[in-house]
Amino acid sequence: MIPTEHFKLNAEPNTDLDTGNLLPVLHQICHATDKLIQHNSETLIDLNAMPFAPGEKERLKATLGRGEISIQLNVLGRSELYETQYAGVWWIEHYNSNDNLMAQLIEINWLPAIARSQAEDVHAGLHKMKAFFIQHNGDD
Amino acid sequence: MTTRIKDLNTAPNNVGKYLSTQGISRRGFLKFCTTMASMMAVSPTLLPQLVEALENAPRPSVIWLSFQECTGCTESLTRAHSPTVEGLIFDAISLDYHHTLQAASGEAAELAREEAMKAHWGKYLLVVDGSIPLGNPGFSTIAGMSNLDMLLEAAKGAAAIIAAGTCAAYGGIPKANPNPTGAVAVQDLIKDKPIINVPGCPPIPVVITGVLAHFLAFGLPELDSLGRPKAFYGQSIHDRCYRRPFYERGQFAETFDDEGAKQGWCLFKLGCKGPSTYNACATTKWNQGTSFPIESGHGCLGCSEPNFWDAGSFYKALSVPTGDLGKIAGYALAAGGIAGAAAGLLAQHKKGQAIKEHKIVTVNDLEKGNSA
Numbered sequence: 001m002i003p004t005e006h007f008k009l010n011a012e013p014n015t016d017l018d019t020g021n022l023l024p025v026l027h028q029i030c031h032a033t034d035k036l037i038q039h040n041s042e043t044l045i046d047l048n049a050m051p052f053a054p055g056e057k058e059r060l061k062a063t064l065g066r067g068e069i070s071i072q073l074n075v076l077g078r079s080e081l082y083e084t085q086y087a088g089v090w091w092i093e094h095y096n097s098n099d100n101l102m103a104q105l106i107e108i109n110w111l112p113a114i115a116r117s118q119a120e121d122v123h124a125g126l127h128k129m130k131a132f133f134i135q136h137n138g139d140d
Numbered sequence: 141m142t143t144r145i146k147d148l149n150t151a152p153n154n155v156g157k158y159l160s161t162q163g164i165s166r167r168g169f170l171k172f173c174t175t176m177a178s179m180m181a182v183s184p185t186l187l188p189q190l191v192e193a194l195e196n197a198p199r200p201s202v203i204w205l206s207f208q209e210c211t212g213c214t215e216s217l218t219r220a221h222s223p224t225v226e227g228l229i230f231d232a233i234s235l236d237y238h239h240t241l242q243a244a245s246g247e248a249a250e251l252a253r254e255e256a257m258k259a260h261w262g263k264y265l266l267v268v269d270g271s272i273p274l275g276n277p278g279f280s281t282i283a284g285m286s287n288l289d290m291l292l293e294a295a296k297g298a299a300a301i302i303a304a305g306t307c308a309a310y311g312g313i314p315k316a317n318p319n320p321t322g323a324v325a326v327q328d329l330i331k332d333k334p335i336i337n338v339p340g341c342p343p344i345p346v347v348i349t350g351v352l353a354h355f356l357a358f359g360l361p362e363l364d365s366l367g368r369p370k371a372f373y374g375q376s377i378h379d380r381c382y383r384r385p386f387y388e389r390g391q392f393a394e395t396f397d398d399e400g401a402k403q404g405w406c407l408f409k410l411g412c413k414g415p416s417t418y419n420a421c422a423t424t425k426w427n428q429g430t431s432f433p434i435e436s437g438h439g440c441l442g443c444s445e446p447n448f449w450d451a452g453s454f455y456k457a458l459s460v461p462t463g464d465l466g467k468i469a470g471y472a473l474a475a476g477g478i479a480g481a482a483a484g485l486l487a488q489h490k491k492g493q494a495i496k497e498h499k500i501v502t503v504n505d506l507e508k509g510n511s512a
Contacts, residue, residue, distance in 0.1 A: 043184075073171070094174060
């Protein structure tokens with residue numbers, strides 16, 4: 001479990017605009033990381049579901065920082081996923097095809113669920129490959 | 141149009157399979173569901189259930205009737221109309237009649253409505269925007285049919301009705317004093333069908349799509365005493381406003397250009413109706429999540445509440461019991477149901493207190509007169 005003292009709120013507010021929601025979210029991330037390790041159980045936090053003052057999400061983002069890996073999905077618009085400096089804590093942003101931000105989430109998981117190959121897509125891909133070989137053999 | 145309806149009947153009849161035939165990958169479907177869950181304000185822990193429910197949900201026929209309205213509700217819904225992830229909800233339904241959006245007009249359009257009603261009798265979803273004039277049937281007609289007759293006829297075969305916008309939900313601006321057309325809301329006329337009110341002038345686009353997604357996945361949502369889905373209208377603007385800490389500290393803007401306004405202080409004294417208004421603006425926001433009126437420096441008008449237009453000046457302050465919410469800490473924990481186990485217990489306690497202390501404010505009861 002990440003000790004809460006480890007979170008360095010290095011982007012301190014320079015304004016009175018502060019809902020005070022940052023610390024509870026960081027606490028939740030701590031507990032969720034512990035849960036991932038202890039029970040192999042993932043957590044998804046929807047950042048759109050709670051109020052943040054202008055600039056607060058940026059402070060949260062800065063506090064979590066960036067880690068070693070970034071993933072870009074290109075499906076129904078782009079999605080940006082990256083591991084924060086805290087392994088297992090992923091920052092996820094889903095955009096639509098107009099490049100409007102539609103959802104902003106933190107997923108505490110070994111790998112974000114959406115990044116894994118999906119069984120249905122794998123089946124479809126295999127079917128397509130087999131069809132290719134049938135076609136190829138047919139041409140021969 | 142008959143052919144089109146026939147085609148729709150032979151298309152896969154559940155959402156998952158239909159989207160798959162449209163080339164949407166499973167990963168795309170997951171993204172769609174994640175975005176929908178966020179829009180619907182459902183707990184992320186319910187995402188797997190949402191995925192399963194949406195995948196297997198039947199594609200409902202939707203008939204959309206527009207009565208005494210300004211087309212703002214349709215405009216809100218279609219403002220960013222392009223094949224976007226949230227727009228997929230319109231692939232998940234079969235919109236069989238919407239006289240503003242459909243290509244057909246005149247008799248062909250009306251025939252489409254009648255055929256869709258006949259083909260899906262008892263199962264279609266009826267969406268209504270605009271109020272219904274009772275003063276004279278001629279005040280508002282479609283193809284020579286009064287709004288009242290069309291509503292009564294279409295409501296008979298509907299599984300449920302969504303009253304989209306404040307006009308359909310509560311009468312809205314057409315009903316404002318002196319109500320020259322005798323405008324009434326859908327719920328004033330239809331008593332034997334489930335009605336979901338989605339008020340707002342206009343409603344937040346993602347709230348409309350979120351309600352549709354909820355209906356598809358889980359059926360009728362839980363409603364508040366005014367018939368609104370609690371997922372979106374369960375908390376007041378004030379409860380979710382990022383300026384709430386200033387209210388708790390007693391820091392108010394007194395004019396729109398004073399130092400308080402520049403510092404982003406609470407707009408309560410400038411007439412903000414946030415404390416008495418239940419809607420999702422403060423979290424969902426507008427214009428692709430850019431901001432909402434209070435963030436732009438203007439108080440909430442209370443447009444998702446009944447009779448908002450007749451509720452006195454937009455610039456006259458309400459009087460609201462404050463309670464001791466423990467200033468910022470208490471406020472921060474208002475989101476604690478989501479924000480984690482440690483904060484959660486205390487949050488529930490504070491939130492319960494806050495709800496008890498924050499009675500719904502009616503303008504007649506609580507206006508401060510001219511003191512603001």
